[in-house]
Amino acid sequence: MMNPLKIAKQDARLYMSFMYVTFASLLVGGLMGLLQTLARSGKFTLPFNINYYTILTVHGVILGLVLTTFFIIGFQFALMGKTVGISDKQRKAGWWAFWLMLVGTVMAAVTILVGQANVLYTFYAPLRAHPAFYIGLALVIVGSWVAVFTNFRQLYVWKKANKGQKSPLLAFMVVINMAMWFIASLGVAASVLIQFIPWSLGYAETINVLLSRTLFWYFGHPLVYFWLLPAYMAWYAIIPKIIGGKLFSDSLARMSFILLLMFSIPVGFHHQLTEPGIDPTWKFIQVVLTFMVVIPTLMTAFSIFATFETTGRRLGHKGLFGWFKHLPWKDVRFLAPFIGMVAFIPGGAGGIVNASHQMNSLIHNTIWVTGHFHLTVATTVILTYFGIAYWLVPHLTGRRLTPRLNKLGIIQSIIWTVGMTIMSTAMHIEGLLGGPRRSNFSTYAGGDQVQSWIGYQMAQAVGGTILFIGIVLMVYIFIQLAFFAPRGVEEFPIAEEEVDAEPTPKLLENWYLWIGITIALILFAYTIPVFDILKHSPPGSVPFDWPIGRY
């Protein structure tokens, strides 16, 4: 294991800039989430004639696309800076990435807030937004690509200077995640640049709806892994250090990331199982490929349990689960990500249900799906990000996570757990009873079935309110860690390998091989169905600004 590098002040400023946008987004997006749950309870009318679909779009775009992407890129830059270093040129490129993404975010956000892009974060055609929305999103993606190639360059430079040595595990993981992001975001970029922008500007009269949705989900599923992999980075390579242990297996961690790269992209059709116009054979093939993701996910679960048990036993704890009781429960850097891990058990199990072809019809377009991704991204991922922020932010600002802030963090984690358990459980049950997602409150002309949903929507408002309290507390903790906590040194925890660890096979760093297999799988899963879509699609659709697109 190489000795970690020191993060210079000017580098810390770059990484922190991404964090400021992350936590500002948390507050804005969280407030929109609160308003949504209140509106859907039927007991609250949105003030100032605000459109429900405006706040729904802000919530999805700001939290699903902006918060996540800014946190991930800032965190990954910090990991690269710490493990392989960053040059002046690379730092400048990092700033380009930041400003391009920020300008794009502001463009898209303003367009939504003035009611010109009520198209939700999936921006399905034929709903049309103002061109500024699509151009803003394109800038966010282009900015992220600058970060992608800067990270690639960072590892390349390190490898050249350290010939024959294996790359640091965290740098390897960052490059896998960025490779996945780049390959996947080509799909949505193509759709936005070739389909949406000309169509929204009026240069193209119609749009191929099925193609746009297919390109979106070619990107949309790996997007969720783009959120998840930084959490896995922490679980594999940072949490072991926090609990006083070692890396369980460098090879297993790398193999699991490679499998996630290969199997997270050629699987978008499992989001389109009810979509007419796609041959069921190809849906079936992509469902099978989706299920392959179970393998690296369970490898991760095994590795985490094994890390906990090995560490506990080495510290002398006996019995079948004696090691479990002695984990550092009072350390929020461990507790918050641990709750995230636990939430991934029902989250992952629900995901297997969603991706199962027939059972998808049970939950498709119901609020079960919303409950599902509030467990995965809004608990597993976000609590791990919070867990990272508790040490990363003070490390970068030269401050300390004090016992008081640690305690507040524990309270925050508990508030989040309570709020999300109430909200997500209510969403899952209401979804099984047929309650729709995406739509505003309605009694649907007094249907009997609707009556069974109302209580769960009230529960979601209660859960949403508790979660918003958690958000305010988290933003308070962030401000304290960034500006007011006492000066000092906070550790950047990176787990080391066991002294007697088996050497990692060189094959695991054969980028040509793994990216080659990834591209081959994508071509296999998408070439024929996309060709079918292009050849057999019905006439394209003219834009619709009504009922929710623009007003």
Next chain:
Amino acid sequence: MAKSTKQQLEPQHNPSINLKGTLIAVMLLGVFILATWFGCYYLFLSR
């Protein structure tokens, strides 16, 4: 690096670490996933 330090390992370090708890935990995880899946499958069939 790992290769060069391999000779230095202490004998008591390497031998089989007891991972019984891990085995049972991942088994329970598998059972939970299967129970969820079959629960939803039953619901699907019954509708």
